[in-house]
Amino acid sequence: MWLNAKSTSSASSCRFAHRRFLQLFVGLVFVVVASWIAPFRTVTDEASADARNRKNESSSVRKWGQGVVSDGNDKGRCEMKADQRETLRLVDQLRSEQRTLPSPIINLGMPKMGSSSLHEFFKCSGTYNSSHYTCGPRPRGEGKRGPGLRCGTCMERAWKKGLPLLKSCGGASNEFKNGYTAFMQMDYNTPGKTCFYPQMSALNAIHKEYPNATFVLISRPLDDWIRSLDDWHGYRNRLVNCNLPGLPVGVGHDNDDLKQWVCHHQANVRKFVQAHPSHALVELNLYETTQNDRIMSQLFLNEGHSATSNDEANTDGAGCFGHANKNHKKKKNVTREESAT
Template sequence: MSDSFKIVNLGLPKTGTTTLTRALRRAAIATADWKIHRRQSDDESLIGQHLGTILYQDYFQSGDPLARLSKFRAFNELSHAGLKHSLWPQSDWALLEAIEKHHPETRFMLNTRNPARAASSIMRWGNMGTLRLPNTNVPGLPKGYGHEEAQLARWIAGHYAFIRRVFAGHDRFLEFDIADEAAPQKIGAFIGTKLPWWGRANARPAAVPEATPDLQPELTET
């Protein structure tokens, strides 16, 4: 097995993706997260582009969603939730299968977070829950839905179920709960690299806890 295999995370916004990106970068793993900044690439065609946009451009151009992203080893926060349109590569099996076809050793991860807490965080994150998600078509969340926390929580749980189903029995797939104290050890063992940092990134003040018995401790959010 090569030690340069690609790492693709399939999590949703506000479920701990920023924490994961910081942890991977602190481990010296070149990680693309949401958008490519000038300091990250010399390729002018990538600068300022959302990761999801690049993945779809290259998928339809060459079949390989990572064709122009060879500099990066890990890919996180794939989605782009805009005001007029949304891109959600982590919900597109054809695109994910194309990544695996062109990069057979790719390791896929799914970071999860209690859906109710994640939904609450989305509603408190700018206009994501009030404008961007309810007014665009998102896989599992059609236009007109997502303006209530309960709807967002159902969508988040549905995404987890989708990923679990399509990666059932896959020997290069790891699901982890961002609130699990053992998460960094599990990730490190999975990718063969110890994570020197794990903490809380891109956090917002916590809302009053919902009266739900299975809510887990809020260690991080993104």
């Protein structure tokens, strides 16, 4: 009987050990499988989160408030027009004080919105050293050809290193008095290389470097702007394939997305200047050539016009503001306004 009890006890111990072994084995298998699938789960979660973020960013393009007029759908209708109340107040003030706005003068507008016209004005004036599209540690001599960095490339490199953007790319300073005093196109976008818009990404850095810089913002009818983008070396596709503030990769095929993006930028610039009143903001409508010439001449050249409201012929602007950089590739039904930049 004692032997029988001993046998029974041994059998129970064996069964317990067997169950315990199975539990440990199953637990070990679970741990191994869980650790194996964890990276895939993380990737999936990240992909889902990224997709959600892109969706939110894309929809945010349509939700930018200022400058958008609701027309009953979720995208709204963007009407871009210069707010010239402050600009005209500056004209009156500077005319009475016989002074000009401080440099550097920085164009914060978008590509294909008058940067060439601004550059030609400052070149024509003979007073400013204007950079357009290309910069570098030293500005190239007038009329000379040679290597030069795109402003966006040069400024992005400086920005990543924590260096002053404009002074690192040829801007005037105490050490470099012959540097640029006007920057008319800072942005550059070549997907895979540089997609950098300092007027969007680096306004705080520009303010820190030049807290009294004068900003210029030109408005253009947006249908004309879109048409100009499409006709200029695949510019729309370059925007679509860049990851820009408010315009993530893949967004921009829809005209309304681009319009909302530009209107948001215009509103952002105005808010920035309101928050940093040491800057003057000059707003212009691209096609108002005569008025633009008067305004620019008074603000930057101290050449006020003496015309009265009844004497439109007697205008004494410098005559330097006009359309430039026309797109001659488009052969049919091209108007001067449609092809201007």
